[in-house]
Amino acid sequence: MSRRTVNPSRRLADNGSLPFSGTLHQKSRTSPLLPIGLLALGAFLLIAYSYGGLGGFGSARDVSHAGGDVSCMTEVIQAIPFLKKAYGDSMRKILHVGPETCSVVSKLLKEEDIEAWGVEPYDLEDPDSSCKSLVRKGIVRVADIKFPLPYRPNSFSLVLVSDALDYLSPKYLNKTLPDLARVSSDGLVIFAGYPGQQRAKVSELSRFGKPAKLRSSSWWIRYFVQTNLEENEGAMKKFEQAANKRSYKPSCQVFHLSSSQ
Known part of the structure; x- marks a missing residue:
């Protein structure tokens, strides 16, 4: 059988790794803005991680120094x-x-x-x-x-x-x-x-x-x-x-x- 892409929140709920997952799933149906907000938050955190690392936000100058092979x-x-x-x-x-x-x-x-x-x-x-x-x-x-x-x-x-x-x-x-x-x-x-x-x-x-x-x-x-x-x-x-x-x-x-x- 072919496999369809599974919604990450659905997979977590199916695995039982999130308590009250049924409640969250129910809210997602009644409030369509929630998944959009979560996606926006995830994108924001990803950008923050890329530019500042785990410790916080950094400047572009800091990024050029971190772990690179700058000559x-x-x-x-x-x-x-x-x-x-x-x-x-x-x-x-x-x-x-x-x-x-x-x-x-x-x-x-x-x-x-x-x-x-x-x-x-x-x-x-x-x-x-x-x-x-x-x-x-x-x-x-x-x-x-x-x-x-x-x-x-x-x-x-x-x-x-x-x-x-x-x-x-x-x-x-x-x-x-x-x-x-x-x-x-x-x-x-x-x-x-x-x-x-x-x-x-x-x-x-x-x-x-x-x-x-x-x-x-x-x-x-x-x-x-x-x-x-x-x-x-x-x-x-x-x-x-x-x-x-x-x-x-x-x-x-x-x-x-x-x-x-």
């Missing part, structure tokens, strides 16, 4: 117009440090009056022809950032870092952050993940050796103070103003630091 590398690319507004002439010579730096460098090189270099802190996996060309020309290097970078002080006007510091313990951050500031003359911009933003994939673990240590903004700010790295408030305000005009909300934390002198 701060893509965030750097999206933020280029706002970085140009914030740093002006300091965007003339840039070093990007982080996984998939070939993609960031390629994008930066397409911008007018920008020279760009990159440091890939992990082994390149199946690089495309464009990335191989950047490596062959020495524009992109593979280097362990737990050790001093092979550049002289103030070699770059601005250093951008994404998805790299999240994998370092404080022991190595104490060495790496000051070294990143050392090679920059005008500033250091760090893109870091939000706590709970990413879950390490098997491919990430095999590549990086460990899951990311995603820290809160308060943790980073305390760390900057402890290591005598000052926030660049002027650049930060210009960046936020430019971003707000375009309704741009970063999916990663963005910190603007002054270079050490």
Whole structure:
């Protein structure tokens, strides 16, 4: 026999899982608005769950962080117009440090009056022809950032870092952050993940050796103070103003630091 679609409330009543189900069924016949109201309530709760999770309602920005695999590398690319507004002439010579730096460098090189270099802190996996060309020309290097970078002080006007510091313990951050500031003359911009933003994939673990240590903004700010790295408030305000005009909300934390002198 063919089976017909069964009304959910009818099935619950038949199974005996709802006490007074007969009463409810009787009311549904006398009040046609009741099932419509229940459907509307169910749809509302489903939407609320999708946007806010079980704990309540959240903004669209919160949804982009929850359990996803958001890459701060893509965030750097999206933020280029706002970085140009914030740093002006300091965007003339840039070093990007982080996984998939070939993609960031390629994008930066397409911008007018920008020279760009990159440091890939992990082994390149199946690089495309464009990335191989950047490596062959020495524009992109593979280097362990737990050790001093092979550049002289103030070699770059601005250093951008994404998805790299999240994998370092404080022991190595104490060495790496000051070294990143050392090679920059005008500033250091760090893109870091939000706590709970990413879950390490098997491919990430095999590549990086460990899951990311995603820290809160308060943790980073305390760390900057402890290591005598000052926030660049002027650049930060210009960046936020430019971003707000375009309704741009970063999916990663963005910190603007002054270079050490």
